Amino acid sequence: MMKEYYCVVTFDITQHALLFEKELKQHNLGVKLMPAPRELSTSCGTAALVMCEDKDKIISICDKNSIPINKFHKLEVTNKDSWFTKRILKK
Amino acid sequence: MSGKRKMFFYGGIIGLIGAILMKLGNPGNMGLCIACFWRDIAGALGLHRAEVVQYIRPEIIGIIFGAFGISYVTGEFKAKGGSSPIVRFILGFFLMIGALVFLGCPLRMILRLANGDLNALIGLAGYVTGIFIGVQFLKKGYTLGRSIEQTNISKYIFPIFALVLLIFLIIKPSFILFSTEGPGSMGAPVIISLILGAVVGVALQRSRICTAGGFRDAILIKDTHFLWGILGIFVFALAGNLVLNFSKFNLGFVDQPIAHNDFIWNFLGMTLVGLCSILLGGCPIRQTILASQGDTDAAITVFGLIIGAAFAHNFGLAASANGVPQNGKIAVIIGILFALSLAYGVISSSKKNSNKEGVKNA
Numbered sequence: 001m002m003k004e005y006y007c008v009v010t011f012d013i014t015q016h017a018l019l020f021e022k023e024l025k026q027h028n029l030g031v032k033l034m035p036a037p038r039e040l041s042t043s044c045g046t047a048a049l050v051m052c053e054d055k056d057k058i059i060s061i062c063d064k065n066s067i068p069i070n071k072f073h074k075l076e077v078t079n080k081d082s083w084f085t086k087r088i089l090k091k
Numbered sequence: 092m093s094g095k096r097k098m099f100f101y102g103g104i105i106g107l108i109g110a111i112l113m114k115l116g117n118p119g120n121m122g123l124c125i126a127c128f129w130r131d132i133a134g135a136l137g138l139h140r141a142e143v144v145q146y147i148r149p150e151i152i153g154i155i156f157g158a159f160g161i162s163y164v165t166g167e168f169k170a171k172g173g174s175s176p177i178v179r180f181i182l183g184f185f186l187m188i189g190a191l192v193f194l195g196c197p198l199r200m201i202l203r204l205a206n207g208d209l210n211a212l213i214g215l216a217g218y219v220t221g222i223f224i225g226v227q228f229l230k231k232g233y234t235l236g237r238s239i240e241q242t243n244i245s246k247y248i249f250p251i252f253a254l255v256l257l258i259f260l261i262i263k264p265s266f267i268l269f270s271t272e273g274p275g276s277m278g279a280p281v282i283i284s285l286i287l288g289a290v291v292g293v294a295l296q297r298s299r300i301c302t303a304g305g306f307r308d309a310i311l312i313k314d315t316h317f318l319w320g321i322l323g324i325f326v327f328a329l330a331g332n333l334v335l336n337f338s339k340f341n342l343g344f345v346d347q348p349i350a351h352n353d354f355i356w357n358f359l360g361m362t363l364v365g366l367c368s369i370l371l372g373g374c375p376i377r378q379t380i381l382a383s384q385g386d387t388d389a390a391i392t393v394f395g396l397i398i399g400a401a402f403a404h405n406f407g408l409a410a411s412a413n414g415v416p417q418n419g420k421i422a423v424i425i426g427i428l429f430a431l432s433l434a435y436g437v438i439s440s441s442k443k444n445s446n447k448e449g450v451k452n453a
Contacts, residue, residue, distance in 0.1 A: 013234040033312040
């Protein structure tokens with residue numbers, strides 16, 4: 001069976017997540033702010049759900065606009081029935 | 092189970108346990124209250140001399156053991172910290188002042204509401220206002236800095252603190268104070284409190300429910316994930332109270348247990364709690380859970396809560412059913428002004444730093 005993935009960007013501070021969302025929307029790239037997924041964090045900070053194929057564009061936009069990101073995560077979809085998975089697959 | 096349903100269910104466990112603990116002997120609308128319970132522990136340790144609120148609350152020990160145990164098993168028990176500890180201590184201190192003027196932490200606010208106490212609605216309005224103000228600072232770049240890995244041993248300090256409290260609770264040495272009357276003398280059986288506390292600790296560690304985080308995300312990113320947990324606490328506590336504590340259910344503003352109906356100070360007390368919770372990155376229960384899983388910054392915050400409780404009673408700041416003392420009103424205003432100045436100062440200094448970086452990089 002083919003594996004499915006989703007990508008999430010995490011940040012050190014909330015303001016960076018807000019700047020990130022604004023910039024990506026201006027470039028017409030898919031982005032949705034959300035609580036950091038449980039698999040990534042024990043904290044309840046803000047993360048951004050993005051399209052995995054946009055990774056290079058996103059990194060370049062962040063570099064150009066000095067938006068610090070903590071990490072770009074590529075996660076395997078393990079539970080296809082979870083709300084989170086459905087949200088990703090709907091995109 | 093979907094994420095929102097899972098959150099609702101986890102919250103439901105906490106709400107139901109709140110109703111059960113009240114049925115089994117905890118004070119009115121205080122099946123669970125993190126601020127009140129830490130205040131009782133501060134009293135038991137002799138840090139304040141308010142004789143009616145001194146007890147080593149087993150629920151707190153259970154919550155710490157529960158969160159510690161599950162984080163240990165799942166590999167999430169990690170030592171981290173170093174993010175503005177002194178600022179966190181002071182914010183924890185003022186958070187407790189606000190909570191003791193309202194008479195309850197955000198969790199008790201929900202449980203009070205679930206047993207008909209409409210003063211909690213005023214508190215809720217104040218809490219959301221405080222969170223809304225805090226969110227404006229987050230948008231402008233407020234941060235207490237990144238936490239980093241700490242020496243491994245430091246992660247054990249908070250669970251060991253809980254173990255020491257448990258030993259004191261069991262052997263009751265003469266220097267530990269236990270109330271013989273008032274809310275501090277009322278409690279569910281120790282073993283049951285410990286076990287149910289542990290269940291709450293596990294549920295909170297797994298779900299990451301945070302009352303402040305729930306409202307913050309709803310305001311900031313229009314996400315209701317954590318809000319479902321809060322709703323679960325309310326709905327299950329309400330159902331639990333209607334079944335288990337029906338004779339104590341009292342819809343209205345007057346004659347509510349361990350509460351006053353001074354609207355302004357219920358509102359402002361919780362405004363201070365909401366603001367401090369956002370600036371700290373979590374409400375008192377969340378700080379207790381984080382501390383239990385090795386976060387030393389959260390542990391410092393909890394110690395700030397404990398010292399805040401001690402000062403609240405030693406300086407006559409804490410409210411009672413008779414209302415809010417003058418000193419308490421002044422302390423809440425000072426707390427709000429302090430928190431606002433601090434947040435403004437953090438933003439100003441980070442802007443200056445980024446300007447300097449800009450000059451350096453130019």
